[in-house]
Amino acid sequence: MRKIILSILGGLLIVGAYFASQYIADKGDKKRPAPEKVVKTVFTDTVHNSTVQIVIPANGSLVAKRRVELYSEVQGVFRTGNKLFKPGQEYRQGENLIRIDASEYYASVQSAKSNLYNSIAAIMPDLRLDFPEVFQKWQTYLNGFDLNKSTPKLPKMTTDKENYFITGRGIVSNYYNVKNLEQRLAKYNIRAPFTGILTEALVTEGSLIRNGQKLGEYIDPSAYEMEVALSKAYASLLKVGEQVALNNLDKTQNFNGAVSRVNGSIDATTQTITAYIEVKDKTLKEGMYLEANLNAKEESDAIEINRNLMLDGDQIFVVRDSILDIIDVNPVYFSDAKVVLKDIPNGTIILSKPVPGAYAGMKVKPYTATNSKDI
Incomplete structure (x- = not known):
């Protein structure tokens, strides 16, 4: 009897396990709900081509002009x-x-001046007898001769005889020897x-x-110059007198300068051209490091965007009917943070901020004031 009861219980257990497994299998086959597709909100800008001023950044340290x-x-x-x-x-x-x-050297100068004076005084009697017509001018020269002052210039000799006589006495050589000593004394x-x-x-x-x-x-602390090296591509654009905006590294002070000189040759190793910017300000000091922005040229029918919006192959993203697309552009100038582009039609809607994971054909939602909460 016990065996019969145990057999019945075992059969019931097997049947119950079968139905339980069927229930669990049926429950696991239920489909999960499809996730809702998220459309990214993007920041956009509308192209309005205009004239863009190309500014060349440069930096350097100040050196006194004089x-x-x-x-x-x-x-x-x-x-x-x-x-x-x-x-x-x-x-x-x-x-x-x-x-x-210069006390020792000064004494030697005075000795040479005294010898010159004595040499001239020694010929005065001969001048009175042989050259009475020039005697007075040499007498006037002696009267104005002061050992404590700079030696005066010798009288102008008007005739060959006078020249030969004065030169033959060694007066001219003595005079220039004194002047040479005086020049050295001034040092x-x-x-x-x-x-x-x-x-x-x-x-x-x-x-x-x-x-x-x-x-x-x-x-001279009143005027300084800053030497900057620029690409040879701007050699024809730099002009003397061009106004330049400068600022310190902390960007707390601004200064106005001007291109004072442009080197006539290009550095063969770096292919750069050197320009010198003159700046005047009482707060400046020699050795101070400044940043300069030179106005190189104006590019018409162009726009300026951030460099991180550029794609490989000179392309950018545009938005067409809430779908991202890619167009080719013509970059004409690159700076550290900006790029100047041409050949983009007016009215084209472009991204103003990069979108992570963006691709052509991606559905997006341009940012507006009404959907700002979705960002």
Whole structure:
């Protein structure tokens, strides 16, 4: 009896398992609902061809337009002046920058001037007897001869006899020897060639200065130049006097400059041409790094877009009836962030921002104020 009951229960269990498996299989065959197709919203812009100003970016550091490297042509001890010879010290034009002790050399100059005076005085009796017609002008020269002043120019000799007589006494050679010594004496005082500021000082008061030694650097802080290297393609576009907008690296200060010079040759290694931009501003300093934007040329019937909108093969995306398409374009100028394009018909709707994963034939929805919540 027990065996019969167990057989019946086993059969029922098998039947129940069969129906349960059928139920589970039928439930798994139900189709999932199709996902709703998402249409991306894109930012667009309408093409309006116009004249585009092509601006060439460049950068460089400022250098004083007028600068002097100071060197000594004589030897001596650096004497203390009215101002300390230190970087940042300002001087007026003609003011002494450096005074070198010239007391020993000054004595030799005075000795040569005295010898010249004595040589002329020695021939005066002969001039009175043999050349009475020129005696007075030489007497006037002697009367105006001052050892403490620069040696005056010799009187003009009007006849050959006078010339032979004066030259034969060695007066002309003595005169030029004195003038040569006076010229060298002037080198013991180095004066400011223009109003400016000392930017480098390599000697101090009391030090011994040697012939040919560099003493420092002196600049005019009122005008600076910036050297920029540009592609040879713009050689014919650069013009002297062209206005240039400049700014510092932080873009917190703006300056106005002008192209002052353009090099007449192209660098053979880099194929670039050098231009110099002059800029004046009281806040500028030598060595300051600036960015410049040069107006190279105007391109008519063109537009300017971001470079990241360009595709390989000089193509861009356009929107036609809410479908993306690709058209060919003619790029005429590339900058770091922008590109100037031509041959795009007016009224063409183009993307103004790149769309990740975009492809030709992709359905899109142009951005408007009413669908802004979908973005």
